[in-house]
Amino acid sequence: MKKYLAIIAVFAAACTPAENGTKPVIEDDSAPTDNAAAAGKAADLKVHAFDCGRIGMLDLALFSSNGEYEGRENKAADMCFLIRHPEGDLMWDAGLPDSFHEQEEGVTNGPFHLSVPTTLASQLEGAGVAPGDIEFFSISHSHFDHVGNAAMFAGSTFLIDKDERAHMFRDEAREEETFGLVAPLENAETIEFDGDYDVFGDGSVMILAMPGHTPGHTSLQLTFSDDKTVLLTGDLYHLIESREKRIQPTFNTDKEQTLRSMDRFEALAAETGAQVVIQHSLEHMKALPAKFNSPN
Template sequence: MRNWMIGLALVGAASAAQAQEAADIEMWRLDCGTIELSDSASFSDGHLYDGVPRTLTDSCYVIRNGDRYLLWDAGLPGALAGNSMTSGVYTVSVERTIADQLGDIGLTPEQINFVGISHYHFDHIGQLTDFAQSTLLINERDFAAVTEGVDGDTTAAFTPWLENSERATTFPRDHDVFGDGSVTMLAMPGHTPGHSALLVRLPETGNILLSGDLYHFREQIENRGVPQFNTDRADTLASFERFLQIDQALEAIIVIQHDPGDVERLPAFPASAN
Protein backbone atom coordinates (compact mmCIF):
# COMPACT_ATOMS: atom_id res chain seq x y z
CA MET A 1 0.00 0.00 0.00
CA ARG A 2 2.78 2.41 0.92
CA ASN A 3 4.55 1.87 -2.44
CA TRP A 4 1.25 2.45 -4.24
CA MET A 5 0.73 5.74 -2.40
CA ILE A 6 4.28 6.89 -3.16
CA GLY A 7 3.76 6.03 -6.82
CA LEU A 8 0.50 7.98 -6.91
CA ALA A 9 2.20 11.00 -5.33
CA LEU A 10 4.98 10.87 -7.93
CA VAL A 11 2.46 10.70 -10.75
CA GLY A 12 0.62 13.70 -9.29
CA ALA A 13 3.84 15.69 -9.03
CA ALA A 14 4.77 14.81 -12.61
CA SER A 15 1.32 15.86 -13.84
CA ALA A 16 1.64 19.22 -12.07
CA ALA A 17 5.06 19.77 -13.63
CA GLN A 18 3.74 18.91 -17.09
CA ALA A 19 0.81 21.29 -16.64
CA GLN A 20 3.19 24.07 -15.66
CA GLU A 21 5.32 23.50 -18.75
CA ALA A 22 2.32 23.24 -21.08
CA ALA A 23 0.36 26.22 -19.77
CA ASP A 24 0.54 29.49 -21.70
CA ILE A 25 0.66 31.85 -18.72
CA GLU A 26 1.69 35.40 -17.96
CA MET A 27 1.08 37.71 -15.02
CA TRP A 28 0.90 41.48 -14.62
CA ARG A 29 1.06 43.41 -11.35
CA LEU A 30 -1.24 46.42 -11.11
CA ASP A 31 -1.06 49.45 -8.82
CA CYS A 32 -4.34 49.39 -6.92
CA GLY A 33 -3.57 52.13 -4.42
CA THR A 34 -1.31 53.36 -1.61
CA ILE A 35 -1.85 53.16 2.14
CA GLU A 36 0.04 55.58 4.39
CA LEU A 37 0.16 54.54 8.05
CA SER A 38 0.97 57.15 10.69
CA ASP A 39 1.26 54.33 13.26
CA SER A 40 1.60 50.58 12.55
CA ALA A 41 0.70 49.49 16.11
CA SER A 42 -2.43 47.60 15.06
CA PHE A 43 -0.39 45.32 12.81
CA SER A 44 1.01 43.44 15.84
CA ASP A 45 -0.78 42.19 18.94
CA GLY A 46 2.68 41.87 20.54
CA HIS A 47 3.55 45.60 20.30
CA LEU A 48 6.20 45.01 17.64
CA TYR A 49 5.43 48.10 15.55
CA ASP A 50 4.07 50.65 18.05
CA GLY A 51 4.52 54.21 16.78
CA VAL A 52 6.15 53.10 13.51
CA PRO A 53 4.93 54.94 10.39
CA ARG A 54 5.15 53.16 7.04
CA THR A 55 3.92 53.21 3.47
CA LEU A 56 2.12 50.18 2.05
CA THR A 57 1.23 49.52 -1.55
CA ASP A 58 -2.06 47.96 -2.58
CA SER A 59 -1.28 45.59 -5.44
CA CYS A 60 -3.58 43.54 -7.67
CA TYR A 61 -2.68 41.01 -10.35
CA VAL A 62 -3.96 39.86 -13.72
CA ILE A 63 -3.06 36.32 -14.78
CA ARG A 64 -3.66 35.02 -18.30
CA ASN A 65 -3.96 31.28 -18.91
CA GLY A 66 -4.44 30.82 -22.65
CA ASP A 67 -7.44 32.99 -23.49
CA ARG A 68 -8.82 33.09 -19.93
CA TYR A 69 -8.06 35.80 -17.38
CA LEU A 70 -8.04 35.98 -13.57
CA LEU A 71 -8.00 39.23 -11.60
CA TRP A 72 -6.52 38.63 -8.16
CA ASP A 73 -7.89 41.16 -5.64
CA ALA A 74 -9.69 44.38 -6.52
CA GLY A 75 -7.84 47.10 -4.63
CA LEU A 76 -9.06 50.33 -3.08
CA PRO A 77 -12.23 52.04 -4.37
CA GLY A 78 -11.99 53.45 -7.87
CA ALA A 79 -13.83 56.57 -6.68
CA LEU A 80 -10.53 57.57 -5.01
CA ALA A 81 -8.73 57.85 -8.37
CA GLY A 82 -6.68 61.04 -8.25
CA ASN A 83 -7.65 61.65 -4.61
CA SER A 84 -6.89 60.54 -1.06
CA MET A 85 -8.90 59.92 2.10
CA THR A 86 -7.83 59.83 5.76
CA SER A 87 -9.46 57.77 8.48
CA GLY A 88 -7.61 57.35 11.79
CA VAL A 89 -4.02 56.24 11.14
CA TYR A 90 -4.81 55.39 7.49
CA THR A 91 -4.47 57.69 4.48
CA VAL A 92 -5.43 55.87 1.29
CA SER A 93 -5.12 57.00 -2.32
CA VAL A 94 -5.48 55.67 -5.86
CA GLU A 95 -3.77 56.97 -9.01
CA ARG A 96 -5.54 54.88 -11.68
CA THR A 97 -8.42 52.44 -11.66
CA ILE A 98 -7.96 48.78 -12.52
CA ALA A 99 -10.14 49.20 -15.62
CA ASP A 100 -7.93 52.06 -16.80
CA GLN A 101 -4.78 49.98 -16.36
CA LEU A 102 -6.33 47.00 -18.13
CA GLY A 103 -6.69 49.22 -21.19
CA ASP A 104 -2.89 49.49 -21.34
CA ILE A 105 -2.68 45.77 -22.10
CA GLY A 106 -5.66 45.71 -24.43
CA LEU A 107 -8.24 44.34 -21.97
CA THR A 108 -11.62 45.43 -20.67
CA PRO A 109 -13.32 44.33 -17.43
CA GLU A 110 -15.69 42.21 -19.52
CA GLN A 111 -12.78 40.02 -20.61
CA ILE A 112 -11.93 39.00 -17.03
CA ASN A 113 -13.34 35.50 -16.55
CA PHE A 114 -12.59 35.14 -12.84
CA VAL A 115 -12.08 37.59 -10.01
CA GLY A 116 -10.34 35.91 -7.08
CA ILE A 117 -10.54 37.63 -3.70
CA SER A 118 -7.97 36.87 -1.01
CA HIS A 119 -10.40 38.17 1.63
CA TYR A 120 -13.23 40.63 2.13
CA HIS A 121 -11.41 43.68 3.59
CA PHE A 122 -12.08 47.07 1.96
CA ASP A 123 -8.66 47.46 0.32
CA HIS A 124 -9.09 44.19 -1.59
CA ILE A 125 -12.66 44.64 -2.85
CA GLY A 126 -12.82 48.36 -3.67
CA GLN A 127 -13.34 47.90 -7.42
CA LEU A 128 -15.02 44.51 -7.28
CA THR A 129 -18.34 45.67 -8.75
CA ASP A 130 -16.53 46.75 -11.94
CA PHE A 131 -16.22 43.01 -12.60
CA ALA A 132 -19.82 42.03 -11.87
CA GLN A 133 -19.91 39.86 -14.99
CA SER A 134 -16.95 37.73 -13.79
CA THR A 135 -17.17 34.52 -11.78
CA LEU A 136 -16.26 35.30 -8.18
CA LEU A 137 -13.77 32.93 -6.52
CA ILE A 138 -13.69 33.08 -2.73
CA ASN A 139 -13.24 30.70 0.20
CA GLU A 140 -16.61 29.56 1.52
CA ARG A 141 -15.94 30.85 5.05
CA ASP A 142 -15.30 34.38 3.84
CA PHE A 143 -18.36 34.26 1.58
CA ALA A 144 -20.42 33.08 4.55
CA ALA A 145 -19.16 36.04 6.58
CA VAL A 146 -20.13 38.42 3.76
CA THR A 147 -23.54 36.75 3.42
CA GLU A 148 -24.16 37.17 7.15
CA GLY A 149 -23.29 40.87 6.87
CA VAL A 150 -19.78 42.00 7.83
CA ASP A 151 -20.72 45.65 7.20
CA GLY A 152 -22.79 47.63 4.72
CA ASP A 153 -19.95 48.65 2.38
CA THR A 154 -18.66 45.08 2.15
CA THR A 155 -22.12 43.71 1.41
CA ALA A 156 -22.59 46.31 -1.34
CA ALA A 157 -19.33 45.26 -3.03
CA PHE A 158 -20.52 41.65 -3.22
CA THR A 159 -24.13 42.43 -4.23
CA PRO A 160 -23.93 40.97 -7.79
CA TRP A 161 -22.90 37.57 -6.39
CA LEU A 162 -25.12 37.68 -3.31
CA GLU A 163 -28.09 38.24 -5.64
CA ASN A 164 -26.97 35.40 -7.92
CA SER A 165 -24.89 32.93 -5.93
CA GLU A 166 -24.58 30.61 -8.93
CA ARG A 167 -22.02 33.08 -10.31
CA ALA A 168 -19.85 32.64 -7.22
CA THR A 169 -17.52 29.66 -6.84
CA THR A 170 -16.78 28.91 -3.20
CA PHE A 171 -14.58 26.17 -1.76
CA PRO A 172 -13.54 24.91 1.68
CA ARG A 173 -9.78 24.57 1.15
CA ASP A 174 -7.49 25.09 -1.88
CA HIS A 175 -8.93 25.82 -5.32
CA ASP A 176 -7.36 25.08 -8.74
CA VAL A 177 -8.46 28.16 -10.72
CA PHE A 178 -7.92 26.94 -14.30
CA GLY A 179 -8.04 23.19 -13.62
CA ASP A 180 -4.45 22.56 -14.76
CA GLY A 181 -2.43 23.25 -11.58
CA SER A 182 -1.03 26.52 -12.91
CA VAL A 183 -2.84 28.83 -10.47
CA THR A 184 -4.09 27.72 -7.05
CA MET A 185 -5.88 29.66 -4.34
CA LEU A 186 -4.40 28.42 -1.07
CA ALA A 187 -6.40 28.27 2.16
CA MET A 188 -4.52 30.47 4.65
CA PRO A 189 -7.10 31.35 7.34
CA GLY A 190 -6.48 33.63 10.29
CA HIS A 191 -6.52 37.15 8.88
CA THR A 192 -10.16 36.45 8.08
CA PRO A 193 -11.97 33.12 8.52
CA GLY A 194 -11.46 32.14 4.88
CA HIS A 195 -8.39 34.12 3.85
CA SER A 196 -6.51 32.80 0.77
CA ALA A 197 -3.06 33.27 -0.75
CA LEU A 198 -2.24 32.51 -4.40
CA LEU A 199 0.29 30.15 -5.98
CA VAL A 200 1.16 30.95 -9.61
CA ARG A 201 3.40 28.55 -11.55
CA LEU A 202 5.08 30.53 -14.34
CA PRO A 203 7.03 28.60 -17.01
CA GLU A 204 10.05 30.94 -17.03
CA THR A 205 9.97 32.91 -13.77
CA GLY A 206 9.07 29.88 -11.65
CA ASN A 207 6.68 29.56 -8.72
CA ILE A 208 5.25 32.77 -7.25
CA LEU A 209 3.46 32.99 -3.90
CA LEU A 210 1.21 36.04 -3.54
CA SER A 211 0.54 36.61 0.15
CA GLY A 212 -2.88 38.21 0.21
CA ASP A 213 -2.80 39.71 3.71
CA LEU A 214 -1.14 36.77 5.44
CA TYR A 215 1.78 39.18 5.75
CA HIS A 216 1.68 42.96 5.24
CA PHE A 217 5.43 43.63 5.21
CA ARG A 218 8.51 41.45 5.03
CA GLU A 219 9.66 41.65 8.66
CA GLN A 220 6.51 39.80 9.68
CA ILE A 221 8.03 36.66 8.18
CA GLU A 222 10.86 36.78 10.71
CA ASN A 223 9.11 38.18 13.79
CA ARG A 224 5.73 36.47 13.16
CA GLY A 225 3.82 39.67 13.85
CA VAL A 226 0.08 38.94 14.07
CA PRO A 227 -2.21 41.94 13.51
CA GLN A 228 -4.61 42.87 16.29
CA PHE A 229 -7.49 42.80 13.80
CA ASN A 230 -6.97 39.20 12.61
CA THR A 231 -9.90 36.90 13.33
CA ASP A 232 -7.86 33.99 14.73
CA ARG A 233 -4.30 34.10 16.08
CA ALA A 234 -3.75 30.32 16.10
CA ASP A 235 -4.97 29.98 12.51
CA THR A 236 -2.67 32.82 11.47
CA LEU A 237 0.38 31.12 12.98
CA ALA A 238 -0.55 27.81 11.36
CA SER A 239 -0.95 29.57 8.00
CA PHE A 240 2.48 31.21 8.46
CA GLU A 241 3.97 27.72 8.84
CA ARG A 242 2.14 26.23 5.86
CA PHE A 243 2.99 29.19 3.60
CA LEU A 244 6.71 28.92 4.35
CA GLN A 245 6.68 25.13 3.91
CA ILE A 246 5.20 25.60 0.44
CA ASP A 247 7.76 28.29 -0.29
CA GLN A 248 10.66 26.00 0.64
CA ALA A 249 9.27 22.90 -1.07
CA LEU A 250 8.59 24.71 -4.36
CA GLU A 251 11.54 27.13 -4.16
CA ALA A 252 9.04 29.91 -4.71
CA ILE A 253 9.37 33.67 -4.90
CA ILE A 254 7.31 35.28 -2.14
CA VAL A 255 5.59 38.54 -3.04
CA ILE A 256 4.01 40.32 -0.08
CA GLN A 257 1.24 42.26 -1.73
CA HIS A 258 1.38 45.31 0.57
CA ASP A 259 5.18 45.62 0.70
CA PRO A 260 6.48 48.16 -1.88
CA GLY A 261 9.86 46.42 -2.02
CA ASP A 262 8.35 43.00 -2.52
CA VAL A 263 6.12 43.86 -5.47
CA GLU A 264 9.24 45.03 -7.30
CA ARG A 265 10.25 41.36 -7.50
CA LEU A 266 7.87 41.28 -10.48
CA PRO A 267 8.21 43.35 -13.68
CA ALA A 268 6.85 46.91 -13.60
CA PHE A 269 3.53 47.31 -15.38
CA PRO A 270 2.77 47.06 -18.28
CA ALA A 271 5.53 44.41 -18.61
CA SER A 272 4.52 40.91 -17.54
CA ALA A 273 6.16 37.93 -15.87
CA ASN A 274 6.14 34.67 -17.85
Protein backbone atom coordinates in the same frame (compact mmCIF):
# COMPACT_ATOMS: atom_id res chain seq x y z
CA MET B 1 -26.24 5.97 3.11
CA LYS B 2 -24.95 8.89 5.07
CA LYS B 3 -22.59 9.76 2.23
CA TYR B 4 -25.42 9.51 -0.27
CA LEU B 5 -27.56 11.90 1.77
CA ALA B 6 -24.67 14.33 1.92
CA ILE B 7 -24.45 14.28 -1.88
CA ILE B 8 -28.18 14.99 -2.15
CA ALA B 9 -27.81 17.83 0.34
CA VAL B 10 -25.05 19.42 -1.74
CA PHE B 11 -27.07 18.95 -4.92
CA ALA B 12 -30.13 20.50 -3.31
CA ALA B 13 -28.08 23.44 -2.05
CA ALA B 14 -26.68 23.98 -5.53
CA CYS B 15 -30.10 23.90 -7.14
CA THR B 16 -32.08 25.99 -4.68
CA PRO B 17 -31.89 29.66 -5.50
CA ALA B 18 -30.67 31.49 -2.42
CA GLU B 19 -33.02 33.80 -0.54
CA ASN B 20 -33.50 37.39 -1.74
CA GLY B 21 -33.26 36.34 -5.38
CA THR B 22 -29.53 35.75 -5.62
CA LYS B 23 -28.07 33.27 -8.08
CA PRO B 24 -27.37 29.77 -6.80
CA VAL B 25 -23.93 29.11 -5.50
CA ILE B 26 -22.18 26.11 -7.01
CA GLU B 27 -20.33 24.18 -4.36
CA ASP B 28 -17.23 22.68 -5.88
CA ASP B 29 -15.93 19.72 -3.94
CA SER B 30 -13.73 18.50 -6.79
CA ALA B 31 -10.92 20.87 -5.86
CA PRO B 32 -8.06 19.32 -3.96
CA THR B 33 -8.48 19.83 -0.24
CA ASP B 34 -5.23 18.16 0.81
CA ASN B 35 -3.45 20.94 2.64
CA ALA B 36 -0.04 19.22 2.45
CA ALA B 37 0.93 20.64 -0.92
CA ALA B 38 -0.58 22.32 -3.94
CA ALA B 39 -0.17 20.53 -7.27
CA GLY B 40 1.93 23.23 -8.95
CA LYS B 41 1.96 22.18 -12.62
CA ALA B 42 3.41 24.63 -15.12
CA ALA B 43 1.46 26.58 -17.73
CA ASP B 44 2.11 29.50 -20.07
CA LEU B 45 0.99 32.29 -17.73
CA LYS B 46 1.26 36.01 -18.30
CA VAL B 47 0.83 38.23 -15.26
CA HIS B 48 0.08 41.92 -15.00
CA ALA B 49 0.98 43.41 -11.61
CA PHE B 50 -1.22 46.46 -11.05
CA ASP B 51 -0.77 49.34 -8.62
CA CYS B 52 -4.19 49.32 -6.98
CA GLY B 53 -3.57 52.11 -4.48
CA ARG B 54 -1.39 53.30 -1.64
CA ILE B 55 -2.08 52.94 2.05
CA GLY B 56 -0.47 55.10 4.68
CA MET B 57 -0.64 52.99 7.83
CA LEU B 58 -0.72 55.82 10.37
CA ASP B 59 -0.74 53.48 13.38
CA LEU B 60 1.41 50.49 12.50
CA ALA B 61 0.84 49.08 16.01
CA LEU B 62 -2.41 47.64 14.60
CA PHE B 63 -0.27 45.31 12.50
CA SER B 64 1.68 43.66 15.34
CA SER B 65 -0.19 41.70 17.98
CA ASN B 66 3.06 41.55 20.03
CA GLY B 67 3.51 45.34 20.22
CA GLU B 68 6.58 45.23 17.95
CA TYR B 69 5.36 48.07 15.68
CA GLU B 70 4.27 50.44 18.46
CA GLY B 71 4.76 54.12 17.55
CA ARG B 72 5.59 53.47 13.90
CA GLU B 73 3.98 54.38 10.58
CA ASN B 74 4.31 52.61 7.25
CA LYS B 75 3.75 53.36 3.60
CA ALA B 76 2.15 50.37 1.92
CA ALA B 77 1.29 49.33 -1.60
CA ASP B 78 -1.97 47.63 -2.52
CA MET B 79 -1.23 45.35 -5.46
CA CYS B 80 -3.75 43.46 -7.54
CA PHE B 81 -3.09 41.08 -10.42
CA LEU B 82 -4.42 39.93 -13.76
CA ILE B 83 -3.36 36.35 -14.53
CA ARG B 84 -3.70 35.39 -18.19
CA HIS B 85 -3.87 31.64 -18.73
CA PRO B 86 -4.35 30.02 -22.17
CA GLU B 87 -7.86 29.01 -21.02
CA GLY B 88 -8.91 32.39 -19.63
CA ASP B 89 -8.21 35.29 -17.29
CA LEU B 90 -8.27 35.56 -13.51
CA MET B 91 -8.41 38.89 -11.68
CA TRP B 92 -6.90 38.51 -8.20
CA ASP B 93 -7.98 41.22 -5.71
CA ALA B 94 -9.49 44.57 -6.62
CA GLY B 95 -7.57 47.16 -4.58
CA LEU B 96 -8.94 50.48 -3.40
CA PRO B 97 -11.88 52.06 -5.26
CA ASP B 98 -10.92 53.90 -8.45
CA SER B 99 -13.15 56.78 -7.25
CA PHE B 100 -10.37 57.74 -4.78
CA HIS B 101 -8.31 58.81 -7.79
CA GLU B 102 -10.40 62.02 -7.91
CA GLN B 103 -9.07 63.01 -4.46
CA GLU B 104 -5.55 63.98 -5.47
CA GLU B 105 -4.38 64.36 -1.88
CA GLY B 106 -5.97 61.08 -0.88
CA VAL B 107 -8.46 60.35 1.88
CA THR B 108 -7.75 59.89 5.58
CA ASN B 109 -10.00 57.25 7.10
CA GLY B 110 -9.28 56.34 10.73
CA PRO B 111 -5.75 54.89 10.96
CA PHE B 112 -5.30 54.91 7.16
CA HIS B 113 -4.44 57.44 4.48
CA LEU B 114 -5.69 56.07 1.19
CA SER B 115 -4.91 57.15 -2.36
CA VAL B 116 -5.17 55.83 -5.89
CA PRO B 117 -2.48 57.40 -8.13
CA THR B 118 -3.55 55.31 -11.16
CA THR B 119 -6.97 53.75 -11.68
CA LEU B 120 -7.33 50.02 -12.17
CA ALA B 121 -9.66 50.76 -15.10
CA SER B 122 -6.88 52.63 -16.92
CA GLN B 123 -4.35 49.87 -16.16
CA LEU B 124 -6.69 47.20 -17.53
CA GLU B 125 -7.22 49.33 -20.60
CA GLY B 126 -3.45 49.61 -20.98
CA ALA B 127 -3.25 45.81 -20.82
CA GLY B 128 -5.87 45.65 -23.57
CA VAL B 129 -8.40 43.82 -21.42
CA ALA B 130 -12.02 44.79 -20.79
CA PRO B 131 -13.23 43.90 -17.25
CA GLY B 132 -16.33 42.29 -18.76
CA ASP B 133 -14.14 39.80 -20.66
CA ILE B 134 -12.40 38.46 -17.56
CA GLU B 135 -13.68 34.94 -16.83
CA PHE B 136 -12.79 34.63 -13.15
CA PHE B 137 -12.56 37.01 -10.22
CA SER B 138 -11.19 36.06 -6.82
CA ILE B 139 -10.01 37.84 -3.69
CA SER B 140 -7.51 37.00 -0.98
CA HIS B 141 -10.16 38.21 1.47
CA SER B 142 -13.01 40.67 1.76
CA HIS B 143 -11.38 43.68 3.51
CA PHE B 144 -12.12 47.04 1.85
CA ASP B 145 -8.64 47.44 0.35
CA HIS B 146 -9.03 44.20 -1.65
CA VAL B 147 -12.56 44.70 -2.97
CA GLY B 148 -12.56 48.40 -3.93
CA ASN B 149 -13.34 47.72 -7.59
CA ALA B 150 -15.17 44.40 -7.13
CA ALA B 151 -18.24 45.80 -8.89
CA MET B 152 -16.16 45.94 -12.09
CA PHE B 153 -15.99 42.13 -12.02
CA ALA B 154 -19.57 41.30 -11.04
CA GLY B 155 -20.00 39.72 -14.49
CA SER B 156 -17.09 37.32 -13.94
CA THR B 157 -17.42 33.99 -12.13
CA PHE B 158 -16.62 34.73 -8.49
CA LEU B 159 -14.30 32.14 -6.93
CA ILE B 160 -14.48 32.26 -3.15
CA ASP B 161 -13.69 30.18 -0.09
CA LYS B 162 -16.97 29.18 1.58
CA ASP B 163 -15.96 30.61 4.97
CA GLU B 164 -14.98 33.93 3.40
CA ARG B 165 -18.28 34.19 1.55
CA ALA B 166 -20.19 33.51 4.77
CA HIS B 167 -18.03 36.13 6.53
CA MET B 168 -18.47 38.85 3.90
CA PHE B 169 -22.25 38.46 3.70
CA ARG B 170 -22.93 37.98 7.43
CA ASP B 171 -25.47 40.31 9.06
CA GLU B 172 -22.82 42.34 10.88
CA ALA B 173 -20.89 42.97 7.64
CA ARG B 174 -24.04 44.33 6.01
CA GLU B 175 -24.04 47.17 8.58
CA GLU B 176 -20.51 48.24 7.64
CA GLU B 177 -19.90 51.37 5.57
CA THR B 178 -17.88 49.41 3.01
CA PHE B 179 -20.47 46.67 2.42
CA GLY B 180 -21.54 48.40 -0.80
CA LEU B 181 -18.18 47.44 -2.32
CA VAL B 182 -18.90 43.70 -2.07
CA ALA B 183 -22.69 43.81 -2.45
CA PRO B 184 -22.57 43.38 -6.27
CA LEU B 185 -20.76 40.05 -5.80
CA GLU B 186 -23.72 38.52 -4.00
CA ASN B 187 -25.52 38.18 -7.34
CA ALA B 188 -22.48 37.08 -9.34
CA GLU B 189 -22.11 33.56 -10.70
CA THR B 190 -20.21 31.97 -7.86
CA ILE B 191 -18.08 28.91 -7.27
CA GLU B 192 -17.65 28.37 -3.57
CA PHE B 193 -14.93 25.99 -2.41
CA ASP B 194 -13.57 24.41 0.75
CA GLY B 195 -9.77 24.05 0.85
CA ASP B 196 -7.54 24.81 -2.14
CA TYR B 197 -8.99 25.57 -5.57
CA ASP B 198 -7.41 24.78 -8.93
CA VAL B 199 -8.66 27.64 -11.13
CA PHE B 200 -7.95 26.20 -14.60
CA GLY B 201 -7.85 22.51 -13.64
CA ASP B 202 -4.17 22.05 -14.54
CA GLY B 203 -2.53 23.01 -11.23
CA SER B 204 -0.87 26.17 -12.60
CA VAL B 205 -3.08 28.68 -10.78
CA MET B 206 -3.94 27.49 -7.29
CA ILE B 207 -5.95 29.42 -4.73
CA LEU B 208 -4.54 28.26 -1.38
CA ALA B 209 -6.47 28.13 1.87
CA MET B 210 -4.53 30.35 4.31
CA PRO B 211 -7.14 31.23 6.94
CA GLY B 212 -6.60 33.34 10.05
CA HIS B 213 -6.45 36.96 8.88
CA THR B 214 -10.11 36.41 8.04
CA PRO B 215 -12.02 33.08 8.27
CA GLY B 216 -11.52 32.20 4.59
CA HIS B 217 -8.37 34.14 3.70
CA THR B 218 -6.47 32.74 0.68
CA SER B 219 -3.12 33.14 -1.08
CA LEU B 220 -2.35 32.44 -4.76
CA GLN B 221 0.25 30.10 -6.24
CA LEU B 222 1.35 30.56 -9.87
CA THR B 223 3.53 28.02 -11.68
CA PHE B 224 5.05 29.35 -14.92
CA SER B 225 6.10 27.52 -18.09
CA ASP B 226 9.74 27.44 -16.90
CA ASP B 227 8.55 25.71 -13.68
CA LYS B 228 9.27 28.80 -11.60
CA THR B 229 6.74 29.62 -8.88
CA VAL B 230 5.33 32.86 -7.50
CA LEU B 231 3.34 33.01 -4.28
CA LEU B 232 1.08 36.04 -3.75
CA THR B 233 0.55 36.39 -0.02
CA GLY B 234 -2.76 38.22 0.14
CA ASP B 235 -2.60 39.62 3.71
CA LEU B 236 -0.93 36.61 5.33
CA TYR B 237 1.90 39.15 5.77
CA HIS B 238 1.76 42.94 5.45
CA LEU B 239 5.48 43.80 5.76
CA ILE B 240 8.65 41.94 4.75
CA GLU B 241 9.55 42.22 8.44
CA SER B 242 6.27 40.54 9.42
CA ARG B 243 7.23 37.47 7.40
CA GLU B 244 10.71 37.33 8.92
CA LYS B 245 9.35 37.64 12.48
CA ARG B 246 5.99 35.84 12.05
CA ILE B 247 4.15 38.99 13.12
CA GLN B 248 0.42 39.29 12.58
CA PRO B 249 -2.09 42.15 12.97
CA THR B 250 -4.06 42.65 16.17
CA PHE B 251 -7.32 42.27 14.26
CA ASN B 252 -6.83 38.81 12.71
CA THR B 253 -9.87 36.61 13.30
CA ASP B 254 -7.81 33.61 14.52
CA LYS B 255 -4.19 33.92 15.69
CA GLU B 256 -3.41 30.18 15.98
CA GLN B 257 -4.93 29.50 12.56
CA THR B 258 -2.77 32.33 11.13
CA LEU B 259 0.39 30.71 12.51
CA ARG B 260 -0.61 27.37 10.98
CA SER B 261 -1.19 29.12 7.63
CA MET B 262 2.26 30.76 7.89
CA ASP B 263 3.80 27.30 8.51
CA ARG B 264 2.06 25.86 5.48
CA PHE B 265 2.93 28.85 3.29
CA GLU B 266 6.61 28.71 4.26
CA ALA B 267 6.77 24.95 3.60
CA LEU B 268 5.34 25.53 0.12
CA ALA B 269 7.70 28.45 -0.52
CA ALA B 270 10.70 26.32 0.46
CA GLU B 271 9.53 23.29 -1.50
CA THR B 272 8.92 25.24 -4.71
CA GLY B 273 11.69 27.84 -4.32
CA ALA B 274 8.97 30.42 -4.91
CA GLN B 275 9.36 34.14 -5.28
CA VAL B 276 7.11 35.47 -2.53
CA VAL B 277 5.24 38.70 -3.25
CA ILE B 278 3.81 40.53 -0.24
CA GLN B 279 0.94 42.40 -1.82
CA HIS B 280 1.18 45.38 0.57
CA SER B 281 4.96 45.75 0.26
CA LEU B 282 6.05 48.88 -1.66
CA GLU B 283 9.52 47.33 -2.02
CA HIS B 284 8.07 44.20 -3.58
CA MET B 285 5.89 46.26 -5.90
CA LYS B 286 8.84 48.33 -7.09
CA ALA B 287 10.91 45.18 -7.70
CA LEU B 288 8.19 43.51 -9.75
CA PRO B 289 7.92 44.11 -13.52
CA ALA B 290 4.50 45.46 -14.54
CA LYS B 291 4.13 42.41 -16.80
CA PHE B 292 5.94 39.07 -16.59
CA ASN B 293 5.72 35.45 -17.80
CA SER B 294 8.28 34.13 -15.33
CA PRO B 295 9.57 35.44 -11.98
CA ASN B 296 12.96 36.05 -13.68
